[in-house]
Amino acid sequence: MKIIVGGNGYPEKRNIITDPSHRYIDYRPRNIWTWINVIRQRLLHKNKLFIFRPLPLISSVDADIIHLFNEVSAGSGDWVATFETELPRVLPVGGVQKFANPELARELRYVCSPRCKGIIAISEATRQIQLQLLDHFPTEQAIIGPKLHVLHPPQPMLHKKSVVVQEGPVTFTFVGNEFYRKGGAEVVLAFTQLLRENLISVNDVRVNLVGDLGRTHNVAHQAFQDDDVFRKCVEDKLRDCPIFRHHTSLTNDAVLALINTSDVGLLPTWQETYGFSVLEMQACGCPVITTNVRALPEINPENAGWLIRCPLNPMLELTVASLKDKTVLRSAIVSQLKTYILQIIRDRKIVSERAKNSLARICLEHDPVLFRKRLNAIYMGFETDKNKTCI
16 A cells, blocks of 8 residues: 655654555655644744645645544545544643634544544543543534544564573663653652662662653643752762663663663653553563553553552543642652562562563554554454454
8 A cells, every 4th residue: 555644753653654565655744734834833933733734736646545643634635643642633722722722623624524534542541532522522523433443553572581580680771761751750769768768779679771861841740840959869869879870862772672681661650642662661571660641551551560550630641730749649659669669679570470471462462463454454444343442
């Protein structure tokens, strides 16, 4: 098949550009909204609109389908879209209630169009959020609901090490470019508190952290960002404590090599739409400790990893509406992280068991061959089980 895509970035490569038998054509430079959005944002100071419409006279008429990520198509040609939160994706406008936004109503009509052959949620959590949106638009819900599918991203097996945890220190690895949003500070606090409380020693653990300390903004914290004093305390501990080995960034191959020498992964994240790094760790036989936001309970069930349970809002995310909220949530994350670290150090068998289960769930639920078959069925308009969370 010849498939037009709206870009060739990481989301497209993880969810769309997955079948070597297809020909993918990147239409981002030919999308008129790529250029309109530059004007809107830089000159008019308006929100970006997530719309796809090819520039006139330079579009391919013989493509089999258009497959977009987080965008809706306003042009001709059959299309599908994969999305991570809601579709249409419409950014907030000050002073306008979300469901009264005329842009949202306008773009919903594109999804209702017969040219839209399917919309693909990347998780059951995403499907539930989409259904909450459609509850406010019952007419559109009747049309869009039957088009809604769940299709988890594919993940090849990357296993290159024994799943039996050897004697000696347990090696933990945290990977998150946005160090603070992904929970890097909480990792540092948990381990240093355990050391200070003499519950572990420097001989018990090794902790790799990959993340940019300069990425200080945490979108989950909204108006209640951490201050310089807090960050300096965290970064001093990271620098001075001998159990930590920090990298600002590594190539993907180097990250995978590091994971393949690790026993347990860490992602105590504050905000996450999916958690692709969790799949990569599991595919290496490295079970992960995560929070329970969004799709993480789906991809990190407790037989394959460890869940830090926090209260969630209707969007399945953490709510930080005050400094107290942030303090309470941080305490809960650090406390549960400490509990799991101690369990792991005291009982190596639970790591081996979860490692085996992690590999099994990747093989069963994220198999690339089965993913391609199901995606091709959506392209062809075949019926699938839309209400079931599948690969």
